[in-house]
Amino acid sequence: MRQTLNKIRTLLGPAGWVETSAHGPYLKEWRGLYGGVAAAVVRPGSTEEVATVLRLCNQAGIGVVPQGGNTGLCGGAAPDESGRQIILSLERLHRVREIDTDNNTLTVEAGCTLAAVQQAAADAGRLFPLSLAAAAQTQIGGALATNAGGINVLHYGNTRALALGLEVVLADGRIWHGLRGLRKDNAGYDLRDLFIGSEGSLGIITAGVFQLFPQPGQQATAIVGLEALEPAPGLLVRLREATADRVVGCELMSRFSLETALKHTDGCDEPLPRPHPWYLLLELADAAEGVALTDRLQAALAAAEKHGQLAASRVAVDRDDADALWRIRKSIPAGQKGEGASIKHDISVPVSRIPAFVEEACRAVEERLPGVRPCAFGHLGDGNIHFNLSQPRGMDGAAFLARWDEFNQLVHDIVTAYGGSIAAEHGIGQLKRDTLVNYGDPVGLELMRSIKQALDPRGIMNPGKVL
């Protein structure tokens, strides 16, 4: 192993080798759940260098952990504790390779941050609609590897829906040149989508071609208060119809989740005159200018209120007002920390079944542990709810977290009964490896294993992740 690492070090040069003393940021796992050790941290400067590293590691049987912005939430970019894995960072592959505005495509290397990709599109007068909290640090390669979602999935889809082609280095160092910017290409099997969402366990994505969209001409934001969750899916349907399908996002916040944001964040205020058990945060966009989207939204909300479909609502008067509403939503993850220990779920169910699921899951967890505080928030429009549980007040945090698997099973059993997913947005990584085995379709899992075996027979690609 030492010999191979020395060879890699020589081939990559000083810019491509990270001294052990500087390994810290690469080992710091976002949720603090996993503390691993890297035999080396390398930063290739080109696709060819990535290929060289993989070829050498494959020959020597050295496990390679690909890493982008290291903002993943399932430990997918963390090495294990053996000291026999290396981290391969994509950070130096950060060029924008091509923009074609008439074809509405953008070709970027894996190490570009999501913010940089959004900016490159904006500079060209287009929109790249992938939008997540960690955009400044998340890299586009990681977004591809995890099929990142975010807040715009309702209208634009996941990263998968936005990617037209990829350049991928395989386990043995061969390069698959699949970087075509075509909307129609039925020449054989869909290799692109095999790599997207495979979390680095089938190959390393080094570049991607993405679709671009027209920039919105106008936006409108509104907060809605509901007395119950049950009418929410139907309300969203009606609002989409009444606003001619201009809804690009529909976020859900329970009263408790909103309170965690208000309590633990400066500059977050009550969004409506009175408190409500449930809130929806609606975001609309229209490529047209001139048409008063806010007026249309106002009218749609007024009609819904008249029909008893919502309790209260307010349309943001300007972008500052809209940003203030979004600040509440975006402050919930951090706000939860102020309420003690939290057990997380990243689940999705069909949109139509969200109310029934939330009701049943809340009842089940409260029965199991009286005083537990469900913190339900997320992307109602696409079915992905972060159904997190804050510890009962006064309980010992560690004792609560010790029951993580027990509550995961309780909730995941209900999710499965509702035809949902136990890993809606954040992926599997190492956090949910066993969960996938417990809840995945057995035939599907077997297919995945045979594909993994075919593409990575030596098992060096991100070992211990996904499968």
Place this chain on the structure above:
Amino acid sequence: MRQTLNKIRTLLGPAGWVETSAHGPYLKEWRGLYGGVAAAVVRPGSTEEVATVLRLCNQAGIGVVPQGGNTGLCGGAAPDESGRQIILSLERLHRVREIDTDNNTLTVEAGCTLAAVQQAAADAGRLFPLSLAAAAQTQIGGALATNAGGINVLHYGNTRALALGLEVVLADGRIWHGLRGLRKDNAGYDLRDLFIGSEGSLGIITAGVFQLFPQPGQQATAIVGLEALEPAPGLLVRLREATADRVVGCELMSRFSLETALKHTDGCDEPLPRPHPWYLLLELADAAEGVALTDRLQAALAAAEKHGQLAASRVAVDRDDADALWRIRKSIPAGQKGEGASIKHDISVPVSRIPAFVEEACRAVEERLPGVRPCAFGHLGDGNIHFNLSQPRGMDGAAFLARWDEFNQLVHDIVTAYGGSIAAEHGIGQLKRDTLVNYGDPVGLELMRSIKQALDPRGIMNPGKVL
């Protein structure tokens, strides 16, 4: 083999077995290129029956050719001439299993015709936007297996973009239960997209869950005349901006292709006062009612004409007028037959490169064979041009067709140089198997073979197709 077929015949019962005398329609290949023979034609009545047939055929090493509506254009559903393959028709799996309007999903079995799926969506007040010529006969399973495109891809995407989940029977008869209607589901590898577009060579799709969309509140159609093709991509960009991205389709017709339609179809008239070398057929839709889409389109076209970006245009005054324009476009494929022998191409290039590609390809073919008549038409908005060649007048048709491979190579070489696809929409089937080998990325082809080997080790799934 006889023993296995007898067992299958007994298990399926009379409804599931097609007598040899009735094999005709199943063997009749759409383009008349392939005449095969089936040892049996079976029509299972359920997913479990499909599984039973595959299990038995896999054990006996009998090749199975899955067949939907038999409207494919690459011979993908035609058996070979060995008499040792069976056709498995999905036609009896034609139930609509579920519609969920709050989740905007529709679950249908593979044997439903595309027209039936469109109707089921419409009956529920929604739109299923996949739109192709053969909708009444095409089955949704075949559309999935070939990742069918059609005229609405610009706005809604291919079949792949519309499908959320699948139920698939594997070569050995195991069933992969992947029928989830979720927009966010990152639980492992994307098996769904491996089967979509695999043309029956990895497994048989028996059902799918699809996305539904709001029905358009209004539509607008226009015909545009251009003096040259070069400004077309930029014109489309401007029209999309000016109409707030309401363009759902943009079809291209060369003067010659339009003439073939006018000449050989009743009820097709010149769409503009004067002839033009190139035409665009634009289709717009908006979920909103009330906003005058035709007015907006009219204004956008007038502005483009003022700036010299088009020579002439006309907005359809009503749906009859619009239908008349679409009739021209839809009559081109049949119209070509009236001009003698035709060599076909189903290619795509980046939209921005369509004019340069067409110019270079026309020049190359005319140089190779003076008098050859390129018939270029197709989906400019998504880059997919059917760049077909009609024989020189007076030439012997068979002599022209004898040069099919020569002209394919000439054109495909240019397509590849432009970063395009040699199988944009219709897939590979058997027609383009060698083309795929010649033009496909070698590493990609090797990956496809290893995946095929992993999923179908006995090689019974649609042998001789794709790879």
